[in-house]
Amino acid sequence: MSGSSAIIVVDDTVDIVGALANLSEFYAHESCGQCTPCREGSLWMSKTLHRLSHGQGRKGDADYLLKIADNIPGGRTICAFGEACSWPVQSFVAKFKDEFVAKGAEDEARRARQSAGLGGEKETAEAQH
Amino acid sequence: MSAATKTDNNPAPTAIEMIKVKVDGRELEVPRLSPDWQGKLAPTTMIQVCEAAKQDVPHYCYHPKLPVAGNCRMCLVEFGTPALGPDRKPLLNADGTARIAKSPRPAIACATPVSPGMEIYTSTPGVKQMREGVLESLLINHPLDCPICDQAGECKLQEYSVDYGQSGSRFVEAKVHKPKSVDLGPRIMLDAERCILCTRCIRFTKDIAGDDKLGIVNRGSYNTISTFPGTAFDNNYTLNTVDICPVGALTSKDFRFQMRVWFLKDTKSICTSCGTGCNVHIGSREEKIYRYTPRENEAVNGHWMCDEGRLNYKWIQRTDRLRDVLVHGCKSSWGEALREIAHKLKQAPPGSVAIIGSARQTNEELWLLSRLKSRFGAISDSFPRDGQPDKLLVSADKNPNSNGARLTGISFTEAGINLAKIADGIQGGVIKTLLVFGENVVKRAVSPAALSEKETTTEAIEVHGITADVLAKLETLIVSDILPNETTRLAHYLLPGCAHAEKRGSFTSTKGRVQKFMQAVEPAGDARPEWDFLQDLVCNVTGKEGFHSIEGLFNEMAKSVPAFNGLTWAGLGETGVSVKI
Ligand code: SF4
Ligand code: SF4
Ligand code: SF4
Ligand code: FES
Numbered sequence: 054m055s056g057s058s059a060i061i062v063v064d065d066t067v068d069i070v071g072a073l074a075n076l077s078e079f080y081a082h083e084s085c086g087q088c089t090p091c092r093e094g095s096l097w098m099s100k101t102l103h104r105l106s107h108g109q110g111r112k113g114d115a116d117y118l119l120k121i122a123d124n125i126p127g128g129r130t131i132c133a134f135g136e137a138c139s140w141p142v143q144s145f146v147a148k149f150k151d152e153f154v155a156k157g158a159e160d161e162a163r164r165a166r167q168s169a170g171l172g173g174e175k176e177t178a179e180a181q182h
Numbered sequence: 183m184s185a186a187t188k189t190d191n192n193p194a195p196t197a198i199e200m201i202k203v204k205v206d207g208r209e210l211e212v213p214r215l216s217p218d219w220q221g222k223l224a225p226t227t228m229i230q231v232c233e234a235a236k237q238d239v240p241h242y243c244y245h246p247k248l249p250v251a252g253n254c255r256m257c258l259v260e261f262g263t264p265a266l267g268p269d270r271k272p273l274l275n276a277d278g279t280a281r282i283a284k285s286p287r288p289a290i291a292c293a294t295p296v297s298p299g300m301e302i303y304t305s306t307p308g309v310k311q312m313r314e315g316v317l318e319s320l321l322i323n324h325p326l327d328c329p330i331c332d333q334a335g336e337c338k339l340q341e342y343s344v345d346y347g348q349s350g351s352r353f354v355e356a357k358v359h360k361p362k363s364v365d366l367g368p369r370i371m372l373d374a375e376r377c378i379l380c381t382r383c384i385r386f387t388k389d390i391a392g393d394d395k396l397g398i399v400n401r402g403s404y405n406t407i408s409t410f411p412g413t414a415f416d417n418n419y420t421l422n423t424v425d426i427c428p429v430g431a432l433t434s435k436d437f438r439f440q441m442r443v444w445f446l447k448d449t450k451s452i453c454t455s456c457g458t459g460c461n462v463h464i465g466s467r468e469e470k471i472y473r474y475t476p477r478e479n480e481a482v483n484g485h486w487m488c489d490e491g492r493l494n495y496k497w498i499q500r501t502d503r504l505r506d507v508l509v510h511g512c513k514s515s516w517g518e519a520l521r522e523i524a525h526k527l528k529q530a531p532p533g534s535v536a537i538i539g540s541a542r543q544t545n546e547e548l549w550l551l552s553r554l555k556s557r558f559g560a561i562s563d564s565f566p567r568d569g570q571p572d573k574l575l576v577s578a579d580k581n582p583n584s585n586g587a588r589l590t591g592i593s594f595t596e597a598g599i600n601l602a603k604i605a606d607g608i609q610g611g612v613i614k615t616l617l618v619f620g621e622n623v624v625k626r627a628v629s630p631a632a633l634s635e636k637e638t639t640t641e642a643i644e645v646h647g648i649t650a651d652v653l654a655k656l657e658t659l660i661v662s663d664i665l666p667n668e669t670t671r672l673a674h675y676l677l678p679g680c681a682h683a684e685k686r687g688s689f690t691s692t693k694g695r696v697q698k699f700m701q702a703v704e705p706a707g708d709a710r711p712e713w714d715f716l717q718d719l720v721c722n723v724t725g726k727e728g729f730h731s732i733e734g735l736f737n738e739m740a741k742s743v744p745a746f747n748g749l750t751w752a753g754l755g756e757t758g759v760s761v762k763i
Contacts, residue, residue, distance in 0.1 A: 086379065086398070086405035088253045093319035096403040100355035117352065124315035128287030129255055 069152050073145045074102035080138035091135040094125040098142050110157035115150050118142055198223070204301040205235035212296065219247050225295035228302050229257060232291060237304050240313060240342045242428050243380040244292035247485050249389055254320075254380050256342070257291040258312045260284065264299040272299075288312060310346070317347040323358045323403060325375045333430030335443040339378065358403050366396075367415030369435050369489055370424065374406045377431035383407065383423035390486065391419040391574065407431070418488045418572065425475055426485075434473070436493055441465075441472045449702035450477060450756055452689055454542060454682050455491035456569070457579035459691035461757065462487060464495075464683055464702040471495050471683060471703060479757040482695055488576050495683070498703075502666055504678035505707020516677075516708070516715060523675055524722030526615065526658050527558060535560040536604045536613045539592040540620030541567070541581030543712060544687030545696070545746070546732065548583070548590040549739040550716035551619065555591065557723060561607065563600035564593040565621050577692050582682075585690035585763050589745045598646065605647030614657040619712065620679065622667040623648045662712060678709035685711035686732045688754065690761070696749060697758030698736075 063072060081099035086092040098121050105114050125139040146153055198213040212231050218224040227250075232239045242254035265273040265283035273281040282301050288308070296302070303309060320339065328334045360374035379398065384407070388394040395415050399408045409415050424434045446465035453460040453474065460483035462474045474495055476487040507514045509522065527535065535558040539551045548564075555562045564587040567580040587593040594600070607613035653659055653672050661673035670676055684705040688698040705711070713735060717728035729735040733751040740746040745761050753759065 081402055084402035086400075086402045089255050089316050089319045089378075092379070092403050092405065093322055096358070097319075097322060097353070097355065104355065120352075124319065128289070129258060129312060129315070131253065131255075 068106070069145060069149045070102065070156050071106045073141060074099070074106040076141050077102045077138070080134075080141075084134060084138065088131040088135070090125045091130045091138060094121055094135075095138045097121050098138070102142075105153070105156060105160075108160055108163070110160035112154055112157040112161055114157045115146050115153035118153070119146050122146075201296065201298040203231055203296050203299070205232055205237050206302070206304055208235060210235055219245075219249055228259060228261070228289065228291035228294045228296055231296050232259075232302060232304060239291045239304055240338075240346055241292055242338060242342075242378055243382060245382055245385075245426055247390070248382060248385045248426075250293045251381050251385060252290050252293040254316070254378065255290060256313065256316050258288040258309065258316070259291045260288050260303040260306050260308055261294075262301045262303075263297060313342075313346040314348050317343055318351075318353075320378050321347070321351065322353040322355075323375070324378075325357070325373075327376070331373075331376065331430035332433050332438050332443075333376075333427075337430060338428035360404070360406050364408075366409055366432075367420055369493075370415055370420050371433045371435055371438060372407060373431050373433070376429050377407055377427075378429055379405050379407070380428060382426045382428070383432055386423055386426055387415075387417070387420075391417050391422075393417045393419075396423075418490055418576065419486060419574065421489045421492050422476065422486045437473045441467055446472060447702070449683070449700050451683060451699040451702060452582065452697050453487060453491040453494075454582040454689070455488075455494045455580065457577040457581060457584055457692035458483065458575050459582060459689055459695060459697055459758075460487040460491060460575060461697065462492075466683075466702045469703045471498060477756075481757060481760065482691065482693075482697070483575055486575065488572075488574075490576070497665065498681040498683055500665060503706040503709070504663060504666055504670060504676065505709060506676075506678060507708055508673070508676040510674055516710065516718070519675055519677065520715060520718050520722055523658075523660055524719060527554070527723055530558060530615050530658075532559045533561075534612065534614045535617070536607060536615070537562040537592070537617045538601075538604065538619065538621055538623060539564045539587055541565065541584040541587040541593070541597065542620050543583065543586075544682070544685075545583065545586040545590060545690060545743075546687055546735050546739055547619070547712045547716055548586050548592045549743060550713060550720055550735075551617070552591040553720055554617070554716075554723065561600055561604060561613070562592050563604065564597050565601075565623075566597040579692050582691075583689040585692065585694060586688075589690060589743055589763065590739075601646035601648060605649075605652055608648070608652050608655050611655070615660070616653070616656050616658070617660045617662075618669055618673075619662045620664070622663070622669045624650045624653065624668045624672070664709075677712075677715060678705075678707065679712045680705045680709050684709070685713070687711075687713060688736060688751075688758075690745075690763070691758075694761050694763035695758045696746065696754060696761055698751065698754045 077099040081096040084091050084095040098118060101114060101118055122139040122142040126136040198215050200211045201214050202209060202211055212226055212234060214226060215223040216226040216230050229239050229244060239257050241257040243251045244257060262282035262284040265281040267273050275281050280299055362373050362375055364372040364374060366372045384396045387396045395409050396407060398405050400406050421434055424432045445467045447467060449464040451462050451464045453462050461477035461479040463477050464471055465473045474492045476483060476485060478485050507516055507519045509519050537551055537555050537560050539548050539562060541564045568578055569580040571578040584597060650672060659673050660675040661670050662677040662679045663670050664679050664681055682699055683702045686701050688696055690696050721728045729738060736751040740749040749759060
């Protein structure tokens with residue numbers, strides 16, 4: 054489900070992480086910013102998904118995403134946009150969790166190989182704390 | 183001015199229906215309607231009920247004197263209402279109590295009205311989790327620069343993070359960067375990264391100050407407080423936004439980086455820059471004043487004060503303050519000078535003494551002067567000081583105590599009407615002794631640019647006949663003041679006095695509010711509070727022992743000044759008492 058009670062049909066060749074990253078970027082851009090959970094949560098999810106879909110993922114990002122998304126809906130925001138931006142994350146990760154975990158694990162493994170090979174290349178994503 | 187303020191008495195009690203609600207299991211009765219931010223009756227909200235129940239509900243955007251915005255979501259609570267059957271009748275539990283249907287969704291306490299039988303839950307795991315979530319959201323893009331932030335120590339983000347937040351952060355993305363050190367206007371700096379976007383500053387500026395200068399630009403997490411491009415945030419109330427900003431986003435250019443707030447000693451005082459008498463906190467450390475902030479008083483200034491009054495404190499610390507008792511230009515002692523003055527006064531023939539007091543002096547000081555006045559049959563007056571009023575707080579009367587001067591008998595309905603007579607009396611050789619307190623009598627109308635820092639910039643000075651040449655004709659000129667000026671230079675006896683921040687006393691505002699203030703810092707040099715040495719002088723002259731405490735003096739004055747009858751120093755409390763003026 055895409056969030057705003059709409060259904061988007063995609064075939065099984067589509068990268069599910071990339072699709073959610075695209076959707077979340079849209080929501081982060083559309084959030085008006087009035088209320089705290091949606092203003093900060095929508096961009097946080099989008100940044101995480103951007104990282105995950107650009108080779109900087111972590112195995113734990115699936116759970117990390119769910120926790121961020123869980124802080125937004127359920128009447129905590131002023132308008133229903135809060136629900137709209139968090140539901141797709143909740144539903145994508147619930148239905149395709151293995152793909153999110155696999156993507157993060159793959160990135161982690163690649164980074165480990167690189168740092169072993171290149172003598173400890175700086176881990177960019179985590180260094181930006 | 184007409185009768186005493188209405189604000190002192192509560193509005194006529196109309197019968198407001200009471201309803202029963204529960205906060206965390208504790209039942210209480212609350213009115214169905216309560217005053218909203220404007221004081222109008224509106225449905226009582228959950229946050230008002232929780233406050234009555236002494237149950238803290240953390241909040242950022244809610245402020246009791248601003249329109250409700252409901253945007254921060256910090257005040258989310260869970261609640262339930264009596265369950266109704268299909269017949270709209272309340273359903274009962276087996277034990278006969280009303281069955282409560284818990285709402286599946288939370289509500290913001292700041293904007294949700296209560297209804298009969300409602301139960302509010304402020305401490306459930308769900309509520310705690312929501313607060314943690316909101317705090318986490320507020321912190322992920324926050325710069326966390328508390329060590330260099332002026333708000334540290336009085337910051338709601340710090341306080342609530344400790345009380346309701348989590349200890350760690352799981353945020354690993356890059357933070358949003360926003361403008362820092364933004365020069366919003368002549369007195370205000372903005373750090374947009376510290377801003378939590380509660381919009382209190384916007385609502386204050388629009389709905390209280392009536393300026394509509396601030397707004398938000400950009401969307402989502404990039405929201406930023408801004409003025410309209412090319413315009414400055416500059417009205418006479420801008421610094422109030424610094425007070426209500428829950429974080430260190432808005433800072434006062436005057437106070438920023440000057441002092442850690444936890445080092446400041448707090449003294450309850452009154453602003454002296456106009457007759458409104460806004461209640462203030464003076465923040466000082468080691469005998470230095472760092473800031474004034476408004477002190478809540480619903481009968482006078484609510485939560486606010488004007489910028490002009492707030493920043494009018496620097497003169498107190500000027501290095502050229504009068505510090506020594508001078509007799510004919512030579513350093514002397516209090517004992518000697520007061521004895522000599524008493525001696526001269528006692529020898530003065532009736533009608534040869536004139537007293538010019540100041541409506542910047544306290545009630546007690548003016549009353550002591552009026553006792554000298556009646557002892558010597560002296561003519562007296564004080565100086566009017568008129569300026570521009572505004573719609574919110576600022577009064578046209580730039581003296582803090584015009585009513586005190588009038589009620590104690592130093593000046594008359596119209597201050598300044600005796601000045602010409604005093605000038606003529608000196609010219610004609612009738613008046614030979616003049617006491618001047620806290621007024622530079624030879625000063626003439628001056629351009630605002632030439633005013634000393636002690637003066638507020640919008641006042642006009644009365645034109646009258648007392649010039650330096652006229653003063654030269656006097657046999658004895660006794661002057662007390664705080665800063666040097668033309669008149670103090672002509673004085674035969676110069677008695678260094680105190681700024682209000684250096685003494686205790688009371689003022690009577692334009693609306694007749696008698697309010698006391700406390701001492702924040704020590705006086706400069708040998709300076710003594712005027713009431714203190716005037717007591718000695720009155721005692722030297724009359725032979726009657728005075729009071730050595732401000733309490734005793736005030737209570738004695740209250741007995742003898744009809745308008746103050748019945749008042750006591752202790753009874754003034756922290757927010758004063760309204761009298762008929
Ligand atoms: S939930 Fe609605 S009001 Fe709140 S920030 Fe999102 S879009 Fe704005
Ligand atoms: S600057 Fe302060 S008062 Fe204004 S919106 Fe930001 S946090 Fe709130
Ligand atoms: S309105 Fe008058 S009393 Fe109040 S802060 Fe301003 S100058 Fe001071
Ligand atoms: S205090 Fe209620 S939403 Fe901000």
